[in-house]
Amino acid sequence: MQNNFLNLNELTLMLTSNCNLRCRYCYENKKDVHMSREVIKKSIDFLNRNTRYEHPVVSIFGGEPFLTPDTLKFSFDYAIKKNPNVRFKIITNGTILNRKIRFLLRKYKAFIVGFHLSMDCNQKMHDAYRVYPSGAGSWADIKRNLPFFLQLFPDLTVQARFDARKTKKSDLVKFVKELGHNRINSVSIFPIAETISSNNCSFLLSEYLNLAKWHREKDNKAMKYISQLRPIYLKSPSGGKVYPCSAGKGLLFIDSDGSIFPCIEFWIAQREKLGSIHKPNIGKIALFQRTLTFKYDDKKKYYFCAAKHKKNDGNLYTNSINRFDYPERLFLMIILAVHKEQASE
Numbered sequence: 444m445q446n447n448f449l450n451l452n453e454l455t456l457m458l459t460s461n462c463n464l465r466c467r468y469c470y471e472n473k474k475d476v477h478m479s480r481e482v483i484k485k486s487i488d489f490l491n492r493n494t495r496y497e498h499p500v501v502s503i504f505g506g507e508p509f510l511t512p513d514t515l516k517f518s519f520d521y522a523i524k525k526n527p528n529v530r531f532k533i534i535t536n537g538t539i540l541n542r543k544i545r546f547l548l549r550k551y552k553a554f555i556v557g558f559h560l561s562m563d564c565n566q567k568m569h570d571a572y573r574v575y576p577s578g579a580g581s582w583a584d585i586k587r588n589l590p591f592f593l594q595l596f597p598d599l600t601v602q603a604r605f606d607a608r609k610t611k612k613s614d615l616v617k618f619v620k621e622l623g624h625n626r627i628n629s630v631s632i633f634p635i636a637e638t639i640s641s642n643n644c645s646f647l648l649s650e651y652l653n654l655a656k657w658h659r660e661k662d663n664k665a666m667k668y669i670s671q672l673r674p675i676y677l678k679s680p681s682g683g684k685v686y687p688c689s690a691g692k693g694l695l696f697i698d699s700d701g702s703i704f705p706c707i708e709f710w711i712a713q714r715e716k717l718g719s720i721h722k723p724n725i726g727k728i729a730l731f732q733r734t735l736t737f738k739y740d741d742k743k744k745y746y747f748c749a750a751k752h753k754k755n756d757g758n759l760y761t762n763s764i765n766r767f768d769y770p771e772r773l774f775l776m777i778i779l780a781v782h783k784e785q786a787s788e
Contacts, residue, residue, distance in 0.1 A: 456503060502531070615654045632670075
């Protein structure tokens with residue numbers, strides 16, 4: 444193995460920073476920057492030089508990537524030409540489904556292994572937050588496009604958020620049931636961070652417990668997977684290394700201008716830039732990989748995201764809840780309590 448070889452399994456390409464929505468909780472700056480074909484080619488070539496995986500993955504990200512169908516097509520074509528075993532993931536807000544997008548999704552369906560749709564819990568909540576520049580909601584457009592997406596990708600995942608301040612009793616079960624009625628069987632459902640407080644912690648805990656009880660006892664298969672109900676403890680049966688996330692290890696994130704970051708979270712925080720695709724800082728990437736500690740320690744039970752916190756010593760596990768930022772700390776305590784309750788039953 445060469446000293447400068449990075450065994451990557453996934454590269455995220457931010458094809459455009461532009462978006463047709465102005466979601467009220469969005470973390471992105473609305474700059475109209477599109478990834479050039481040169482950056483796309485160099486990024487995919489970089490992945491192919493630095494992978495031994497049978498099916499390396501190119502994740503298509505934005506902004507809203509369906510705004511740039513020609514760039515999307517070029518990404519598909521170039522990646523498949525260079526490596527016919529490549530696979531793709533797509534993250535979209537689901538509002539755009541024109542003739543070109545339909546054609547592309549049909550043509551490359553066999554290569555797409557993940558389709559992630561941002562669609563909040565119900566029409567009222569969705570249209571309050573996921574809005575167009577005019578302020579109009581986007582729920583109707585997604586509902587119109589959803590049957591086509593589900594026809595091609597029946598196991599697509601919906602990433603749903605909700606306002607913890609406006610959520611009422613039994614709403615989480617109601618939200619998930621409604622998604623299930625729309626033939627969605629995989630969901631990640633979580634509160635908007637700034638709406639979590641000590642005032643609604645007990646309520647959120649009871650809501651997630653109700654959701655877990657419903658999911659455990661339901662007599663149908665309408666909802667196969669709810670990510671917040673999976674175990675949060677990550678142990679390696681062999682005692683070796685575990686990888687709670689692959690940021691900087693197996694994954695890199697390429698911004699529209701070609702800048703390299705370990706993952707989207709580091710890009711949001713504008714930390715740990717690892718050079719550009721025109722001049723990758725291989726030494727810094729390798730150092731980042733070595734300094735982050737992934738080995739599980741029984742005394743340090745919780746996975747700790749290095750990107751979300753200013754204080755980071757390189758160790759990605761902690762046994763101190765206080766190390767997490769306040770909203771995340773509260774939510775973690777809720778989810779841990781849910782898992783503890785589930786384990787006792």
